[in-house]
Amino acid sequence: MRVLLVSHACAAPINRAKLSALSRRPDLEISLLVPRLWKEGGCRYLTKPGEDEGFRIYAGGVLFSGRVTGHFYRSGLNRALRAERPDIVHLEEEPWSLVAAQIMAELALIRPRPKLVLFSFENMDLNLPWYRDGIERWVLASADALIAGGETVRERLLGRGAAPGRLTVLPQFGLDPDIFRPPAGPERPDIFTVGFIGRHVHEKGVDILIEALARLKGAWRAIIAGDGPTRAELESSAGRHGMGGRILFTGWLDHFEIPGLLRQMHVLVLPTRTVERYKEQFGHVLIEAMSAGVVPVGSSSGEIPHVIGADGFIFPENDPAALAGILQDLLDRPALLDRLSASGRKRVISEFGWDVIAEKTHAVYGRALSGENAACGAQGQ
Numbered sequence: 001m002r003v004l005l006v007s008h009a010c011a012a013p014i015n016r017a018k019l020s021a022l023s024r025r026p027d028l029e030i031s032l033l034v035p036r037l038w039k040e041g042g043c044r045y046l047t048k049p050g051e052d053e054g055f056r057i058y059a060g061g062v063l064f065s066g067r068v069t070g071h072f073y074r075s076g077l078n079r080a081l082r083a084e085r086p087d088i089v090h091l092e093e094e095p096w097s098l099v100a101a102q103i104m105a106e107l108a109l110i111r112p113r114p115k116l117v118l119f120s121f122e123n124m125d126l127n128l129p130w131y132r133d134g135i136e137r138w139v140l141a142s143a144d145a146l147i148a149g150g151e152t153v154r155e156r157l158l159g160r161g162a163a164p165g166r167l168t169v170l171p172q173f174g175l176d177p178d179i180f181r182p183p184a185g186p187e188r189p190d191i192f193t194v195g196f197i198g199r200h201v202h203e204k205g206v207d208i209l210i211e212a213l214a215r216l217k218g219a220w221r222a223i224i225a226g227d228g229p230t231r232a233e234l235e236s237s238a239g240r241h242g243m244g245g246r247i248l249f250t251g252w253l254d255h256f257e258i259p260g261l262l263r264q265m266h267v268l269v270l271p272t273r274t275v276e277r278y279k280e281q282f283g284h285v286l287i288e289a290m291s292a293g294v295v296p297v298g299s300s301s302g303e304i305p306h307v308i309g310a311d312g313f314i315f316p317e318n319d320p321a322a323l324a325g326i327l328q329d330l331l332d333r334p335a336l337l338d339r340l341s342a343s344g345r346k347r348v349i350s351e352f353g354w355d356v357i358a359e360k361t362h363a364v365y366g367r368a369l370s371g372e373n374a375a376c377g378a379q380g381q
Contacts, residue, residue: 001365003030004084004114006077006103007092008068011038011045014255015173016052021358023054028362031056033080035073039066056084069097069132081106081114088144088365092119092172095143095160096128096136104139115144115368119172123152123281123302125159136160145368147172147361150282150303165373168364173284174357175291177349182293182341183263192220192331195265195294197258197285200228203278205271205299210234211320212269214241218331225261227252258285262292266337267330272301273317280304286312287352290344295337297326311344 003022009015011034022030032052036059038045047059060076081089089107093099095118107113118139128136140146140160146167148154154169194213198204206224213222224234224247231249238247253261262268268289272280279302286296286307296312298304305314313330315322330337350356367374 001028001088001369002084002086003028003088003090003365004033004080004086005030005090005092006033006099008035008038008040008062008071008099009092009172010034011047012043013045013052017176017354018172018174018357018361019055020053021354022361025358025362028365031058031080031084031086033058033060033073033076035062035065035071036060036076037062037065040068058083069094069099072098072102077102077106081110086114088115088117088368090117090119090361090365094120094122094136095139096126096132098135100139101135104135104142116142117145117147117364117368118143119147119149120153120157121149121172121281123150123156124277124279125156144371145364145374147364151306152279152303153281168360168367168374170360170364171282171284171287171352171357174352174354175284175288175348177291177345177353180259180262180288180291180348182345187260187263188266189221189264192218193265193267194220194222194327195225195262195268195289196223196270197225197253197261197268198270200226200231200234202230203273203275204228205273205318206230206234207237208271208273208299208318208320208323209269210237210241210243210247212271212323212327213238213243213247215321215324216327216331218328220246220327220331222247223250223261223264224248225250225253225258258288259292262289262294265289265292265294266341267327268294268296269323269327270296270298270304271315271323272299272304274301283307287348291348291352293341293345295330295340295344297323297330299323309347311340311347 049059058080060073062071064071140162148169270283282303296308299317313326
């Protein structure tokens, strides 16, 4: 089985672990096409073609680098298709994207036509322009298998006419449980520690966490990692509540610093609020926290309830009193904290490790080739 994966997200080397895991399958040859230059979030990723841990990398020139659904390949795509002659093209781009339309046009010229597996991560009902709407309907009707990045993505795709039998729910990215491990010895302090990791913007709801912390009784501290336009106001709010000495604002951290930071926490809060053009699509930091033995607490926005499941707590969006009640309960009941810590770690290992994600992705490939429908409930859960 030969697979060509096309993904702008894999321009970041940290996102390629799934390919390394897939490349270890004896019946699978996998290769990757990414933009030669990709700009996103203030970062510039420059990729050189070659070999990387068992798979080939093709780097194509793109127009409109950094536009997630608005870029397309001016070079590299046709070369990768001719060189690899894939049985499957696995496209990790939205079904209305320009790259999706480009892939559809290229595949129409190949005989026999490779199977198309498409991953989507969008969970909002978008008012697409007519031509984007047409691209999406074309792609969804033509794809041999669809991977939804979460249950809320699956609901959107079904609403857009996707065939249920071709849909599997499976995260795009997993993690290494040995890197995101629970603390050993003194890595986690005795004092109850609440954390947040992410952007400091209105939709991430960090202000709700500050208001909730102001209601907590007993000994506690908090670590708020990240940066963004609301950081100064958040620090001022913490000071006005007299909590400046109890809350550490770390600023922006590199991803390799996150595992160690998580091991200092007992609870991680993701207080996202839904706004006009955004609701939480997954919250990868939630599974990172659970892997490290940190209890997740999240708002009801988007995919958060599905990710946390029974291994943490959900509170209504924009409700600091409800969040404070959950945190107080966890502070007062260390046995509950320990039980959820253990169950969350166990679930992450069984559902979100890279080898597990690779195995489930490989199963999707098999169904795409055979024409078999995804079994009822085969949703990567």
